[in-house]
Amino acid sequence: MRIIPVLDLKGGEVVRAEKGRRDLYRPIVTPLSQSPDAVSVAQGLRSLHDFRTFYIADLDAIEGRDPNRAALARLKAMPDAPELWIDAAFADAGTLAAALADAAIWPVLGSESQADADLLRRFRDHPRLILSLDFFAEGYHGPASLFDQPQYWPQQVIVMTLARVGAGAGPDFARLRDIKAMAGDRSVVAAGGVRDEADIRALVAHGIDGALVATSLHDGTLTPTQLAALAQR
Template identity: 45%
Template structure:
């Protein structure tokens, strides 16, 4: 099972995400490295473990306040073997087609950004993307059909529970397990939100998750080099 580090970008810095309350995010304070510069944070994460993928949330782009394309391109150029998933809240089909060709990164299509399933279908047809099934404390966000109709899902799907991000509440095992069971062998389901440590990773693996998106537990030391190495060895 993959562990995928997450960085949230706002105002040119990596910020600490908590419960999806984006206006309250502050620059991250990490045990791994001083400061919150994106390149330094990514380098520190890769020194912790040989991660294959990185999830980037461009919060300025999601909120319509600019973008971090320059910073993301610098990450891609510096760490060439790293597959980068980028959530910009992008919904325009032509823009997504350009992204599919030129990047930087593979686009995340979050259901919270789409008003109807027809717009989401068009976006999914624009090129390779990862679908994020978004939830807040009240439940599903975006078109109901996207959550219920597995035929719409691409080969990689994230179950994103924003209310658990940075909250220390543990992952949403029930939702992840349900999605994994419905996804079948042709699709991979990734969990996002709430991972506190190695036991949560084991529980997600048992629930059928192909991977987990993690941030806080990497920066505060709950998932250190020894824990990550041991978890990787368990799967071998």
């Protein structure tokens, strides 16, 4: 199981996500960092475990504002720099191609930001492209053609269940099971609702390859000992 910490960026700071209701997101308060500064929070997370990958949701870019370029540059410059899976509302070929040209970035193509499946079809064979299938409380957000044609999916697919983020409700196992069946031999990563070690082990039993996690790391539910054991599976 690959456990990937989440950094939601807004206004240059890490914010705490709550059920996908982005208007309610506020700067994070965590025992792992004295401030919501992105690098400070990332370093705090690395005090729990030697995380090699971070998922970044650039909420300003996703909501149509200027992206968090300075914070992202500082994360890229960290010692022993991690892979950065970045959702920055990539929606045109030039911006996506530029991100793919940077070896430190694994661009996440969020379904909510797509008008159609053209970008996915064009870039799907790139080994660092990641698809995020985005589900809000009311259901899937994105083009039906992107969801209904798994033959065009890249090798890594995130199932983003935003209504469960920060809700303590557990992963949506039924949805994950269905999408895993559609994905075939692709890697499927769960996002939203992971509460504890039991949830992680249940995801493994469902054939899920990774999990995006935030709250259970900051509140200490997932301990360094558990993280080390889970990473060995």
